[in-house]
Amino acid sequence: MSLSRLMLITLASSxxxxxxxxxxxxxxxxxxxxxxxxxxxYYAGDDGRSAAxxxxxxxxxxxxxxxxxxxxxxxxxxxQRYLVVxxxxxxxRGTVFRVEKxxxxxxxxxxxxxxxxxxxxxxxxxxxxxxxGSHFYYEDISGRSIDLDNHQLIxxxxxxxxxESTPKDPSNVEFARYQTWINRDTxxxxxxxxxxxxxxxxxxxxxxxxxxxxxxxxxxxxxxxDLDSGGYTVTQFRFSEYNVGLPDxxxxxxxxxxxxxxxxQRN
Amino acid sequence: MASSRCLISTRSGRWSAWALGLLLSASVGAQTSDSLxxxxxxGWGDDPWAAxxxxxQWFGFVEGAWAERIQNDPLVPDDQTLAEARAQIETQRVxxxxxxxxxxDLWADGVENDTQAELRALHVDTTLGEQIDIRAGxxxxxxxxxxxxxxxxxxxxxxxxxFSGRNNEYLKAPTDAxxxxxxxxxxxxxxxxPRANPNRFITGERLSxxxxxxxxxVAAPPKIDPIERDxxxxxxxxALRLSQSINGVEYAGxxxxxxxxxxxxxxxxxxxxxxxxxxxFGASIRRSAFDGIVNAETAYHSxxxxxxxxxxxxxxxxxxxxxxxxxxxxxxxxxxxxxLQWTQDHAALVSSLPQEQKPFAxxxxxxxxxxxxxWQLLRQDLTLSMFTFFSPSDADYYLRPRAEYRFSDQLTGTxxxxxxxxxxDWTFYSQLENNSNVxxxxxxxx
Numbered sequence: 001m002s003l004s005r006l007m008l009i010t011l012a013s014s015x016x017x018x019x020x021x022x023x024x025x026x027x028x029x030x031x032x033x034x035x036x037x038x039x040x041x042y043y044a045g046d047d048g049r050s051a052a053x054x055x056x057x058x059x060x061x062x063x064x065x066x067x068x069x070x071x072x073x074x075x076x077x078x079x080q081r082y083l084v085v086x087x088x089x090x091x092x093r094g095t096v097f098r099v100e101k102x103x104x105x106x107x108x109x110x111x112x113x114x115x116x117x118x119x120x121x122x123x124x125x126x127x128x129x130x131x132x133g134s135h136f137y138y139e140d141i142s143g144r145s146i147d148l149d150n151h152q153l154i155x156x157x158x159x160x161x162x163x164e165s166t167p168k169d170p171s172n173v174e175f176a177r178y179q180t181w182i183n184r185d186t187x188x189x190x191x192x193x194x195x196x197x198x199x200x201x202x203x204x205x206x207x208x209x210x211x212x213x214x215x216x217x218x219x220x221x222x223x224x225x226d227l228d229s230g231g232y233t234v235t236q237f238r239f240s241e242y243n244v245g246l247p248d249x250x251x252x253x254x255x256x257x258x259x260x261x262x263x264x265q266r267n
Numbered sequence: 268m269a270s271s272r273c274l275i276s277t278r279s280g281r282w283s284a285w286a287l288g289l290l291l292s293a294s295v296g297a298q299t300s301d302s303l304x305x306x307x308x309x310g311w312g313d314d315p316w317a318a319x320x321x322x323x324q325w326f327g328f329v330e331g332a333w334a335e336r337i338q339n340d341p342l343v344p345d346d347q348t349l350a351e352a353r354a355q356i357e358t359q360r361v362x363x364x365x366x367x368x369x370x371x372d373l374w375a376d377g378v379e380n381d382t383q384a385e386l387r388a389l390h391v392d393t394t395l396g397e398q399i400d401i402r403a404g405x406x407x408x409x410x411x412x413x414x415x416x417x418x419x420x421x422x423x424x425x426x427x428x429x430f431s432g433r434n435n436e437y438l439k440a441p442t443d444a445x446x447x448x449x450x451x452x453x454x455x456x457x458x459x460x461p462r463a464n465p466n467r468f469i470t471g472e473r474l475s476x477x478x479x480x481x482x483x484x485v486a487a488p489p490k491i492d493p494i495e496r497d498x499x500x501x502x503x504x505x506a507l508r509l510s511q512s513i514n515g516v517e518y519a520g521x522x523x524x525x526x527x528x529x530x531x532x533x534x535x536x537x538x539x540x541x542x543x544x545x546x547x548f549g550a551s552i553r554r555s556a557f558d559g560i561v562n563a564e565t566a567y568h569s570x571x572x573x574x575x576x577x578x579x580x581x582x583x584x585x586x587x588x589x590x591x592x593x594x595x596x597x598x599x600x601x602x603x604x605x606x607l608q609w610t611q612d613h614a615a616l617v618s619s620l621p622q623e624q625k626p627f628a629x630x631x632x633x634x635x636x637x638x639x640x641x642w643q644l645l646r647q648d649l650t651l652s653m654f655t656f657f658s659p660s661d662a663d664y665y666l667r668p669r670a671e672y673r674f675s676d677q678l679t680g681t682x683x684x685x686x687x688x689x690x691x692d693w694t695f696y697s698q699l700e701n702n703s704n705v706x707x708x709x710x711x712x713x
Contacts, residue, residue: 068316116435117406121553123560123600257400257448261315
């Protein structure tokens, strides 16, 4: 979640940078739009901090997740460091998740389980599986590498670019293709529909609130819906900040056992 | 005896039913609103870094747990290895540069037929300067790279809890210790236990095991009651870890001086078991490779019996571990480990043993293979897992099947088993054969 928020934050920031160009002339190259949207969504500022919470809805069953996310970019558009500290629900409170995101190769991931004082290293695995039990995937949170799909600009309206993306390796993913509505001003993806082979939309991401934070347009509420089951997850971001000056050394085993209070504390 | 056991069972059954009722009513109460109800104060106030200081924060759970032997154990009167209703309360508070945390359990135990309490944590954390963290007090400690296999982790384990059907988190027993961590170019963790802290080993009260001296499986009475190492300072223990991570490769070196965690020595004068001196040196490496995680670890357990010819003390051992974990299919994780325990001066040990104990001597090379299979379903609400220990040299095994379901954020139910077996009565896992059990647990967290 925080990743997507970070993504949003980045998205927002890149939106800020791209606003002028969007003002005058619409972009025409799908690759450029997708690159800028990726930066805007996932790489705003040099670093970012945000509180996040999720409501996971499945029929009558509602589950909550709450965590604080710290992100620092190693290179814009490339490697990143994440620290996710969970405060809710009770069975995962105190769990800390650390990710060294490597574009083009597997991420390094660690999980700290406080009840056992155990630092567990996690195999990189499939990124299109649920993030902490929600309808969002890991990849929705940390960003899907733009090189994995072929992108085509299929429509430009006053508000949006509509991009259709087709996987280069369809065997790795559960969708046949997806379409993304990218806001022309902010370059934030506002909606993504995932299609089956049969052209049926079965999964949808929507950004339902955008705020400008430290100059970066940021999606602060988003919803991921499973259109088959009717289940969905709403993620909200609050207390977000960019360019807070996170030091590199907080992305370490020390922070797993002893989360960096000075950097997690809200102002 | 039988009737009192029956009474006990009934009583603990009532406890469990009461706990269950509480859990269910609470969970139903928690799910009402139809719209997105994030809760009080807009629901953002829960994490410990909210703007205002929140004073003492409270957490906890109530849990009912029941484990039934799948065969009769002629040595132990109870058919259950576990029958309990448990409550845990946890609190923490931040005072400027200090964090205080306490955790206590209270449970009605239908196997031991009493009510028990334990303080599982009570510690203060602080930071000295930029580079030093200190945690002092009762705490849980873990290090090393093995998955349920420990080479350099000489912190106490609770094997009674682990084998009898409690939650995994009870495998680790609390330790009274001071831990100092220094973070420089490399990381140094130094743990001092002012008083030796052994494992919670099998005493014979709840579980039976094999005694080479008796030449048969045994249980209490008499319970195994070793000579304690309880002198403050005199019986202190020290553990050290130096670690560093370079480009995603984690290196660590370990050292330990203290006492064996198991009562592996035997004092002939007192006719009692005791905890012999033990020093350990070791190293580990862990990295991502082959689309998974690869780890290797070694440790030399240097026993007091340096020539290895004392039948009443364990010999030195080399231990080796190699592991690999990967996710071959979405939501399915597989972990593989090979573990070797190489007893030094094995011939001297065997020749020193009395004739009647020779058959029970462990092999010079004890090989163990483990496999962990974890399959997550229903968007992680259901977790099916199986952990297998198999020793080709001992020809025995230990299986830990488990199914865990999250009914809600509060309520979790678990079904599982601890299944032991093998060819001979005396090898590491098969000695526990009559303790094989299946268990059910239901936990409500708040």
